[in-house]
Structures are given as C-alpha cells and as structure tokens.
Amino acid sequence: MNPYEQRRTFKYILLAFAVLIAGGSLLYTNYLVRNIAHSERTRAQVWAISMQQLVRSDDDENLQFILKVRDSLSVPAIVVDEKGDIKFSRGLDTAKTFIPSVIGGKDQSFPKYDPAYFQSELEFMKSQHRPIRIATFNKNYWLVYYKDSQLLTQLRIFPYVQLTVIAIFLLIAYYGFSSSRKSEQNQVWVGLAKETAHQLGTPISSLMAWIELMREKFDAENDPLIAEMQNDVRRLEIVADRFSKIGSKPVLEPHRVYDVVKDFVDYFKIRTSKLISFEVHGSRNLKAGLNIPLFDWVIENLLKNAVNAIDGPGSIRVDISGSRKKKQVYIDVTDTGKGIPRLKFETVFRPGYTTRKRGWGLGLSLTKRMVVNYHNGSIFVKDSELGKGTTFRIVLKSLTDEAKPNFKPATQRLEEQA
Incomplete structure (x- = not known):
C-alpha cells in the first residue's frame, strides 16, 4: 500500500469515527427527547384532569389546589369544545391572547383575541x-391540544x-492546517x-572547462566523443537552469x-525508440502566454510519461484546439499505453505517486505546478482506458496578441539556454 492509499484509509477511519460520534450524539439526544416528551404528555394529561375537575367541581376547598395544579403546566396548550371553539389557552403570546375561564359553569367575558394567531x-x-x-357537562367534551415546550424544541435541534x-x-481548522502544510x-x-x-x-562549469x-x-x-560529452554537459546546464526558475x-x-x-515534439522524437510514432495536429493560429523553457519541460514530462506507458510499439498524438467562447486553448496528449484507473486520475499528480519501480513520482506533480502556478492554466486526465491508452489535457488562456516573430526551434532554444 503506497502512502496515498494509507492516508486515504486513515481518512476513512477518521470519517467512520466521526459518523459514530455524530450518530451516538443524535441517538442519545433522541432518547432524552422521547423521555421529556413523555413527561410533558403526562403533565398535559394531569393538567387536563385539573381542567375537568375545575369545570365539574363545586367544592371550594379543593378549588385552590386544582387551580395550582392547572397553573403549574409549562407546556403551551389550547382547549376547544366539541364545536372547535376555543375555551382556554395557556403558555401562548400574551400580547395576542386572553385567558377566558369557566368557573361553576359560568363564562366570563374578555376582550377579543387574534383569531389568525390562535x-x-x-x-x-x-x-x-x-x-x-376531557368530559364536561351533559356528556359534552373538550379537547386539550398542546405543543412541545421551548426546552424540548431547543433540545430537538x-x-x-x-x-x-x-x-x-x-473545516476551518482543516483548511488552515492544509494551507499551512502546502x-x-x-x-x-x-x-x-x-x-x-x-x-x-559548479561541477557543470568545471566539466565545461575540462x-x-x-x-x-x-x-x-x-573529436565526436568530446562533442557528445559537451552535449551532455549542456543538457545538464539546461536541467539546472530549469530548476533555478522554480519559485520565481x-x-x-x-x-x-x-x-x-x-x-x-520533433526534437524529442528523434531521441526516442523508433517503435513509437509521434503526430501533432490542430490549429496553427492559437496563441497563449508561454515561458518557453518551462513549457518545453511540461511537454517533455508528458511525452516521457507517455513513452514509459507504452510497452512495445505504439503512438503518441498531440491535438491542439481552442474555444473562442471560453477563450481557452486545449492541448491533448494521447498515448496508446497501459492506461490509468479512473480512481487514480487525481492521484497521479501527487508528489511521490508512481507505478514504476525506479520512479520518484515527481514528473506529473512538477508538470502540474508549472502549468497551474506559472502558466495560470490547468491540467488533468481527460480520458483513460486500461490497456488502450490515456489522454492528458492542458488548458491555457488564449491570447489575441500576435505571436512573437522571433520564434526559435527547440534545438536552438536549448543551446541558448545552455
């Protein structure tokens, strides 16, 4: 298991623990809510009985006790008769309600209330x-409706x-730590x-002098051997120059x-196996802002990645297209290699990820940094199928400016960089 799979497994474990904690919290809260709701139902029933006794009792000795029981209810409630007319309320907005009462079967008159609110x-x-x-007189009845108390409502949410x-x-902590780590x-x-x-x-300069x-x-x-040695040293100079540009x-x-x-591509293909063919197609007039040394490095990394993915004869095709509406240039690099699993489309750009035994896993990661950070573009796996090949897409901002007239071939550019 590579480090990224280990990290992903660890994240899944943490997520599972978080779900367990959240689920446990919700279950325990629901348990408390059910108990409190049952308690409020019991109190509402006691209050309803006190209302029944208040309506039907003429015993003045028990009247005060019944009133205290009635007034002890903290749950908002409304009492209606069998016709649906409101007879009593408790715990509602006092600015919109009044408190009618029935004592000894006699109604008392109060100001009008807000019907819509009730x-x-x-x-x-x-x-x-x-x-x-609750039963009243002459086999009539009242209905007591109530709702959850404010405490229970708050406990639910x-x-x-x-x-x-x-x-x-x-999320804020993760974003902060992630930004700091990046x-x-x-x-x-x-x-x-x-x-x-x-x-x-220093050693490159020394080698040139030697x-x-x-x-x-x-x-x-x-001497051809010395000429080849000089070419290799110049190549080292180009690599050193590219690394020196990172961060600037x-x-x-x-x-x-x-x-x-x-x-x-023309420069690269003559240094690659003859079993692999190269093709470049697309619009010749699309322009973008490029830093040639770094962009050459981007193309080189993608071509090397494509070559390494091909086992035996194969082909590499580069298609260049654009969108006038989005003002973008698209560069698609397609190979006939072994392909990439869909779950690895994002992973291949992470530092250290490689399928090669001797690879460092830095090529595509560095490529993405140069495209995103230095060319203000994006790069991603457009499509891939195991056993058939992969297409990487680079997206750059299209420019309307005329291309530089002093464009130089890759061989001359690399020599001048050296």
Whole structure:
C-alpha cells in the first residue's frame, strides 16, 4: 500500500469515527427527547384532569389546589369544545391572547383575541400531538391540544446545531492546517529545486572547462566523443537552469502553441525508440502566454510519461484546439499505453505517486505546478482506458496578441539556454 492509499484509509477511519460520534450524539439526544416528551404528555394529561375537575367541581376547598395544579403546566396548550371553539389557552403570546375561564359553569367575558394567531397555533399543535379528551357537562367534551415546550424544541435541534458548529470548526481548522502544510511543502520544494540548481552549477562549469582543456591538449577539436560529452554537459546546464526558475515568477510571452509544441515534439522524437510514432495536429493560429523553457519541460514530462506507458510499439498524438467562447486553448496528449484507473486520475499528480519501480513520482506533480502556478492554466486526465491508452489535457488562456516573430526551434532554444 503506497502512502496515498494509507492516508486515504486513515481518512476513512477518521470519517467512520466521526459518523459514530455524530450518530451516538443524535441517538442519545433522541432518547432524552422521547423521555421529556413523555413527561410533558403526562403533565398535559394531569393538567387536563385539573381542567375537568375545575369545570365539574363545586367544592371550594379543593378549588385552590386544582387551580395550582392547572397553573403549574409549562407546556403551551389550547382547549376547544366539541364545536372547535376555543375555551382556554395557556403558555401562548400574551400580547395576542386572553385567558377566558369557566368557573361553576359560568363564562366570563374578555376582550377579543387574534383569531389568525390562535388558528395557526392550534393547527401546529394538532400536527404535533394527538389531543387529550376531557368530559364536561351533559356528556359534552373538550379537547386539550398542546405543543412541545421551548426546552424540548431547543433540545430537538441542539444536536444538529452542535454538529454543524463542530463541522464548520473542523473545516476551518482543516483548511488552515492544509494551507499551512502546502505552504511549507512549497517552500521545501522551491528551496530544494534552487539548491539543486546551485549545487549543479559548479561541477557543470568545471566539466565545461575540462572539455575545452581536453580539446586543446589532445588537439581534438572535431573529436565526436568530446562533442557528445559537451552535449551532455549542456543538457545538464539546461536541467539546472530549469530548476533555478522554480519559485520565481516567469515572464510569459505570446507564442503560437502549435509551433512551440510541434517543434519540441520533433526534437524529442528523434531521441526516442523508433517503435513509437509521434503526430501533432490542430490549429496553427492559437496563441497563449508561454515561458518557453518551462513549457518545453511540461511537454517533455508528458511525452516521457507517455513513452514509459507504452510497452512495445505504439503512438503518441498531440491535438491542439481552442474555444473562442471560453477563450481557452486545449492541448491533448494521447498515448496508446497501459492506461490509468479512473480512481487514480487525481492521484497521479501527487508528489511521490508512481507505478514504476525506479520512479520518484515527481514528473506529473512538477508538470502540474508549472502549468497551474506559472502558466495560470490547468491540467488533468481527460480520458483513460486500461490497456488502450490515456489522454492528458492542458488548458491555457488564449491570447489575441500576435505571436512573437522571433520564434526559435527547440534545438536552438536549448543551446541558448545552455
């Protein structure tokens, strides 16, 4: 199991624990809610009995006790008769209600109340709980409707509010730590790249001097072996120069994308196996802001990745297209290699991920950094099928400026960089 699969497994374990904690919190809260709801139902029933006794009793000695029981209820309630007329209410908004009472069968008159408010409250109570029926006179009855107390209502929503706050806090914390970690990784990445370029500079300069000395000492100005050694040293200079540009803001200049890509593909294919064919197709007039040394590196990494994916004969095709509406340029690099599983489409761009035994897993990661950070574009796996091949797509911002007239071929550019 590679480090990214281990990290993903660890994330799933943490997510499972979080779900268990959230589920446990909700279950326990629901348990408390059921108990409190049962307790409120019991109190509402006791209150209904006290109302029944208040209506039917003429015993003045028990009247005060019954009134105290009635007034002890903290649950909002409405009492209606069999016709649906409101006879009594408790725990509602006092600014919109009045408190009628029936003592000894005699109604007392009070100011009018807000019918719409009462009707709204009554409908809500009906939706929450079934009514409690109490008998009155002459086989008539009243219905007691009630709703959850404010405490119970708050307790019902409390776990969701709590989980929401915790989730927001965790997201903010994760974003903060992730940003900090990425910043540290970027600093390490840039520092390592620049230090590598710096360390390579001295031995490369020394090797160039030794080559010139060999030519003079052995009179080997046209010796092919020394020429090849010089080409390899120049190649090292190009690599060191590329690493030195990482971390610095590159200068982007308008270039025709087709010319840049086609020229580098031509340079690259003669240094690759003859079993692999290369093709470049698409519009020749699309332009984008490019830093040629870094963009050559991007194309080189994609082509090398495609070559490594092909086992035996195969082909690599580069298609260049664009969208006038979106003002974008698309560069599709398609190979006939072994393909990438769909679950790995994002993973292949992470540092350290590789399917090769001797690979470091930095090529595509570095490619994405150069496209996103330095060319303000994007790169992703457009399509892939196991055993048939893969297509990588680069998206760049299209420019309307004319391409630079002094465009130079890849061989000359690489020599000048050296």
